[in-house]
Amino acid sequence: MQGDDLAGGKARAVREMFGSIAPRYDFLNHFLSANIDRRWRHVCANEVRDRLGDAQPRILDVGCGTGDLALEFSRVGPVTGCDFCYPMLEIGRRKVRDASGNAVHLLAADGLVLPFRNATFDVVVSAFVLRNLSDLAKGLGEMRRVLRPKGVLAALEFAIPRIRFFGALYRFYFFRILPLLGNAVSGVAGAYKYLPESVLAFPAPDELKEIIAGTGFTTVKCKPLSAGIAVLYLAQ
Numbered sequence: 393m394q395g396d397d398l399a400g401g402k403a404r405a406v407r408e409m410f411g412s413i414a415p416r417y418d419f420l421n422h423f424l425s426a427n428i429d430r431r432w433r434h435v436c437a438n439e440v441r442d443r444l445g446d447a448q449p450r451i452l453d454v455g456c457g458t459g460d461l462a463l464e465f466s467r468v469g470p471v472t473g474c475d476f477c478y479p480m481l482e483i484g485r486r487k488v489r490d491a492s493g494n495a496v497h498l499l500a501a502d503g504l505v506l507p508f509r510n511a512t513f514d515v516v517v518s519a520f521v522l523r524n525l526s527d528l529a530k531g532l533g534e535m536r537r538v539l540r541p542k543g544v545l546a547a548l549e550f551a552i553p554r555i556r557f558f559g560a561l562y563r564f565y566f567f568r569i570l571p572l573l574g575n576a577v578s579g580v581a582g583a584y585k586y587l588p589e590s591v592l593a594f595p596a597p598d599e600l601k602e603i604i605a606g607t608g609f610t611t612v613k614c615k616p617l618s619a620g621i622a623v624l625y626l627a628q
């Protein structure tokens with residue numbers, strides 16, 4: 393298969409997979425992480441708010457899914473969220489309707505071809521999306537293009553913790569237990585096998601930092617969260 397076909401195949405498979413688990417996605421996120429995922433999104437929004445001071449920045453959430461990160465960022469400023477999976481967006485739109493805070497607007501768009509002019513946003517955020525992109529460099533390039541100069545990029549992604557004893561325990565949970573629970577609750581065979589496999593296949597934090605810097609971002613920092621289960625990448 394050619395590169396474009398492979399990328400298109402991955403994008404389609406990712407969109408279909410999230411479409412099939414969308415109704416159980418929020419429940420499984422919170423259940424499988426013992427609610428720690430809420431804290432990660434909260435930390436992400438706080439870090440960005442602390443960097444920006446009191447300004448009301450224009451925020452873009454790429455791969456917003458069911459809207460949890462966009463809603464978290466609505467404390468900071470008006471948010472536009474985009475995702476290419478309609479069933480995820482529909483759930484997000486319902487949640488946004490009932491929410492308070494700054495305006496949140498969710499729309500259907502591909503993160504690899506963002507429908508925004510250059511330098512439209514002060515902040516671009518993303519949670520657990522990077523490893524799902526069929527072309528990481530293109531996705532990061534689009535994030536940079538729509539970000540104004542000196543704007544802030546904040547991206548959350550999973551990692552494999554390196555701490556010896558905790559790391560071993562976590563790997564047992566992540567590779568053995570989580571896929572069984574995820575498949576049983578979502579009713580979708582294989583969906584939660586993809587999660588640990590995609591994390592394992594994705595660049596480790598130091599390498600991802602280099603990739604982000606190579607796309608034209610400066611001052612790239614990574615902050616491990618919960619002993620390195622997740623990592624917050626911050627760049628300008």
Ligand SMILES: C[S@@+](CC[C@H](N)C(=O)[O-])C[C@H]1O[C@@H](n2cnc3c(N)ncnc32)[C@H](O)[C@@H]1O
Pocket residue numbers: 403406407410421454455456457458459460461474475476477480501502503504518519520521524525526
């Ligand atoms: C693991 S979910 C994360 C959703 C949300 N950010 C969260 O924190 O729960 C990954 C999301 O990225 C979306 N996604 C993956 N590739 C995408 C692309 N090229 N364009 C837009 N959305 C994409 C998927 O449809 C899915 O909703």
